[in-house]
Amino acid sequence: MPVKRLRSHVKRWVKHTFQSRPELTITTATADCATPSLAMNRKYRFTTVLEIFVDYTKDAQTSPGSPATISTYDRLGIIEEKDYDQDSSSSPASSSQWERLESHVAKLNRESDGHELYKVIYVVRHGRGVHNVVMDAVGPQWKEKWALQDDARLDELPDMPELPGTHGDKSERISWVDSPLVQKGREQARELARDWVKWNTENGMPIPGTIYTSPMDRCLETTMLIYGDVLRENGRNVQPVVKENLRERLTNHTCDRRHTRSWIEENYPKCHFESGFKDKDMLWKARISGTVNAETDDEHTLRKHCLLEDIFDTDNSHFISMTTHSYAISAILASVGSPIFRVKEGSMLAMLIKAEKEPPPMNGKHSGVGTAKQAP
Incomplete structure (x- = not known):
């Protein structure tokens, strides 16, 4: 299929899929998943469960400057004194808010009929880099x-x-090229590391069952710095899973051209790689060959939808972490029905995401997805 026709198809699909809310704007997209087959045969409809964490969007809109931006909230902005269930037997009053949320998410998944999955996702933007x-x-x-x-x-x-x-x-x-962190970026990551130890120890904030990271150097180092201390205190090693689709929006900017897998293995030996991860950076090279232009916003959003489908399909963890990039976070937000805001360098947010299995398409079309939901 010609590239122009393919992009037109993807744009129509993303508009139908993610723009069910008038205030929702699409920010980012990619080519590996930007195919008619995915658009017609996606597995999940993702939504954000509201009233679990503070309204990041509202707070971002009141931030000084443009675009609307947030930084890390104390305890990631979890709403205190919230009763998730009328049946509180699984989360006694003595539990912390995070512990009650952990029990609530486990209950949602346990009582699901198999067509719904719930995960809390910690989303991290890498620390400040040379670029x-x-x-x-x-x-x-x-x-x-x-x-x-x-x-x-x-x-x-x-x-x-x-x-x-x-x-x-x-x-x-x-x-x-594959921009590394500067000292300020490392300090931002170490500050988050201290927050993690405090929140886990004092507030029972669950550590992620799986830690995913973009393969870019600045994300790899950010991940290792953030999670080293809190995982050691819980008897675990930092073993992030490197995923290609957590990369930034694909352009010809050299800061987003990654090192080889061999380089990552040498410099970050504790990392694991998703199946099929290539040694050479085939994605970036494809975009300087002259045959494919920079990734569009719609393509990027579709790529992040593909990423989420992969994780919800293969990972049983109720709490996961993703270390990624600015526009990548915007695309994730669009994929789960959230209005778009920016996240400052070296900052983290949390979202409870609901994945509903899609019924077989009728007349080649799925119902619209990507909306925010009230807490169940």
Whole structure:
């Protein structure tokens, strides 16, 4: 099928699928899953269960500046003193709010007829990276010029105090290919690590059964820094699962060109890889070949829907974590029916997601999906 026709098909599908709420705007999409077969044969309808956590969207809209942005809330903004069940036998009053939520999610899954699944997803945006620093320093020239290059001489760029070594030889070069964290990004991750230990110890916040991460260096390091301490205190090792579809929106920006699988294995030996993970970065190269343009927002949203279907199909954990990127989070929000907001670097949010198995399509069409629901 020609690319133009395929994209038109995907755009119509995403509009039908995710724009059931007038205030919902689509932000991101990808090609591996952007096929007519997925659009016609998707397995799940994803929705966000409301009134479990604070209204991130409302708070983001009151944040200064543009776009609407949130940072990490205390205990991730779980709503206190909320009774999830009329039958409270499984969550006594002495339990913390997080412990009651854990019991509630287990009950929802236990009592489901097999057509509904529930998971709490901790969504993490990686800490501040080299590309973020350069982007802020050069402004509009980032997209026009620098994002397309592998590196630059220091004397070609504005002064950037955040980057170590930039006050010496200005003829040296700085690279942002598969952009790593800067020191501030590591500090952001370590702060989340301290929060995790506190919330888990004092509030019973459940650690994720599975930790997923984008294969980009900045996400891998963020994940290892955040979860190392809290998992050790619970007798577990950090063994993230690397998933290709957690990557950022695919463009020709070199900061989003990943290292090889071999490099990841050498530098992050505790990581596991999803089945079929390639050594070379085939996705990014496909977008500089001249045959496929940058991933559209609709394609990206469809890719994240594909990611969620894979996880809900194969992972029995009730609590999971995903470390990913700014526009990737926007696409996840669109996939689960949430209005779009941005998440600051090195920040985390939580959502209770309901997956309903789709009935066989009628006349080649599914009913619309992607809506927010009141708490069951």
